[in-house]
Amino acid sequence: MSSLPLSVVYITLNAERHLNSSLEKVKTIAAEIVMVDCGSRDQTLSIAKAHDVRIISHAWQGFSAQRQLAVDSARHEWILMLDADEILTDAGIQAISNVLSCTSAVGSYFLRRRSVFHGRQICHGDWAHDRVLRLFDRRLGHYDNSLVHEAWHSSAPSDILPDICLLHYSYANYAELLDKMRRYAILNAEQVLQKRRISRAYMPMTHAFWAFFRAYFLRLGILDGVDGAAIAWTTALGAFMKYAIAREMQLQDKENS
Secondary structure: OOOOOEEEEEEEOOOHHHHHHHHHHHOOOOOEEEEEEOOOOOOHHHHHHHOOOEEEEOOOOOHHHHHHHHHHHOOOOEEEEEOOOEEEOHHHHHHHHHHHOOOOOOOEEEEEEEEEEOOEEOOOOHHHHOEEEEEEEHHHEEEOOOOOOOOEEEOOOEEEOOOOOEEEOOOOOHHHHHHHHHHHHHHHHHHHHHOOOOOOOOHHHHHHHHHHHHHHHHOOHHHHHHHHHHHHHHHHHHHHHHHHHHHHHHHHHHHHO
16 A cells, blocks of 8 residues: 555445456555445455455445545545546556645645546547546535535635546446436436426427537537447437436426325
């Protein structure tokens, strides 16, 4: 383990596919590695134990609650929050080392992330503009209560690390892409209701049209070939279903009231 004052934390469930590669990279920079697992039945726990990861078993309470538990369980103030399908790049390791080796008023950092799909990096479309806030001083913030797309809120300024810091291996195929779109569409719809937003009849179509146009044309997803088209269409379908399901839920609530 590294001498840097950094705790690397994960939340996991059946995450064996890329976990070993992810842990191999973070071992060079982490003073400790903490994993909050909610019942993995594959080789996730065996892989973690082989890397001396401190494992905390905890029933699933939602993304925000699981991440906050992982943060609270760490021993060091600076946290690097990773998913098991994310692998640090050499540039990312160097950038994080530089940050932790100097004093700064910045309390959190966004990491630029590049997704890998079908064995190649996706360089255009929505995925090419991906950045995630994953490095932060835990004394200065907390996770919000969002059902999905949970975010760390810091009372100190944020900055963006240079270069591509993470490679993201989230989907093995189109079937997995569609399955995650379905699950997130339901969570996003529930979040619309939670925030008391009204989903109008026109919203599913307008949001879907804009999502596809932005990803495929404005952000040049067309240059990523068939994968770029699949990503744009799936993003559009997710936007459509988010507002369609939210409207369906609102109408059911009105009928039952």
